[in-house]
Amino acid sequence: MHQPKDLLHSNIILVGMMGTGKTTVGTLLADLLQYPLVDIDAVIAESEGMSVQDIFASKGELYFRELESQMLAKVLEQKGQIVSTGGGSVLRDTNCQLMTNKGLVVCLTADIDHIVQRVGGDDNRPLLAGDTYERVSSIMEQRKHAYEFAHVTVDTSLLNPDEVATHVLTRYRVQAF
Numbered sequence: 001m002h003q004p005k006d007l008l009h010s011n012i013i014l015v016g017m018m019g020t021g022k023t024t025v026g027t028l029l030a031d032l033l034q035y036p037l038v039d040i041d042a043v044i045a046e047s048e049g050m051s052v053q054d055i056f057a058s059k060g061e062l063y064f065r066e067l068e069s070q071m072l073a074k075v076l077e078q079k080g081q082i083v084s085t086g087g088g089s090v091l092r093d094t095n096c097q098l099m100t101n102k103g104l105v106v107c108l109t110a111d112i113d114h115i116v117q118r119v120g121g122d123d124n125r126p127l128l129a130g131d132t133y134e135r136v137s138s139i140m141e142q143r144k145h146a147y148e149f150a151h152v153t154v155d156t157s158l159l160n161p162d163e164v165a166t167h168v169l170t171r172y173r174v175q176a177f
């Protein structure tokens with residue numbers, strides 16, 4: 001599997017299903033490593049002047065996916081960052097190839113009950129509108145192989161965010177040195 005040569009000065013890129021903690025853990029990792037944090041959803045929302053939810057509602061998913069690919073490519077021109085992606089960034093092979101070339105790709109996972117518990121009641125995820133359990137289950141099934149390209153996988157089900165960040169950091173150091 002391809003990995004950047006100078007991993008130590010490269011990016012840590014978090015991928016994974018919605019609710020696995022990419023945004024939360026990204027913030028903690030950025031603090032621990034004193035690296036800048038880039039959350040692709042936040043960058044998109046800022047550039048469009050509206051929430052991800054509103055972009056989906058007013059412009060559609062395809063428009064969002066185009067922006068997501070563009071922002072990812074732009075952000076990954078830089079090194080030394082923690083990059084939290086949105087869970088659907090892996091739906092395009094070109095995005096996955098780019099990520100594997102530009103950093104250590106860490107996939108966060110969690111079992112369905114923990115994901116539903118974490119995202120239930122949060123209406124900021126347009127793809128989860130309706131019966132949350134059914135929606136998460138269906139999307140997990142659709143994407144069951146989509147995250148396999150990651151260099152490292154961390155199951156967050158039984159860990160708190162600090163413990164997840166520590167695990168990721170340990171794996172990063174093992175790979176980088």
Ligand SMILES: Nc1ncnc2c1ncn2[C@@H]1O[C@H](COP(=O)(O)OP(=O)(O)O)[C@@H](O)[C@H]1O
Binds near residue numbers: 017024159161
């Ligand atoms: N390891 C964890 N244990 C418990 N709750 C978590 C954990 N990681 C994240 N959360 C909570 O789950 C919700 C979704 O987390 P978030 O970081 O937005 O996930 P993502 O960016 O992967 O969709 C937030 O309310 C967050 O506080």
Ligand SMILES: O=C(O)C1=C[C@@H](OP(=O)(O)O)[C@@H](O)[C@H](O)C1
Binds near residue numbers: 022085086089124126
């Ligand atoms: O999995 C997805 O398709 C999506 C995940 C979301 O980000 P999080 O994974 O950070 O929730 C956000 O990009 C959008 O709602 C679509």
Ligand SMILES: [Mg+2]
Binds near residue numbers: 022041085
């Ligand atoms: Mg997020």
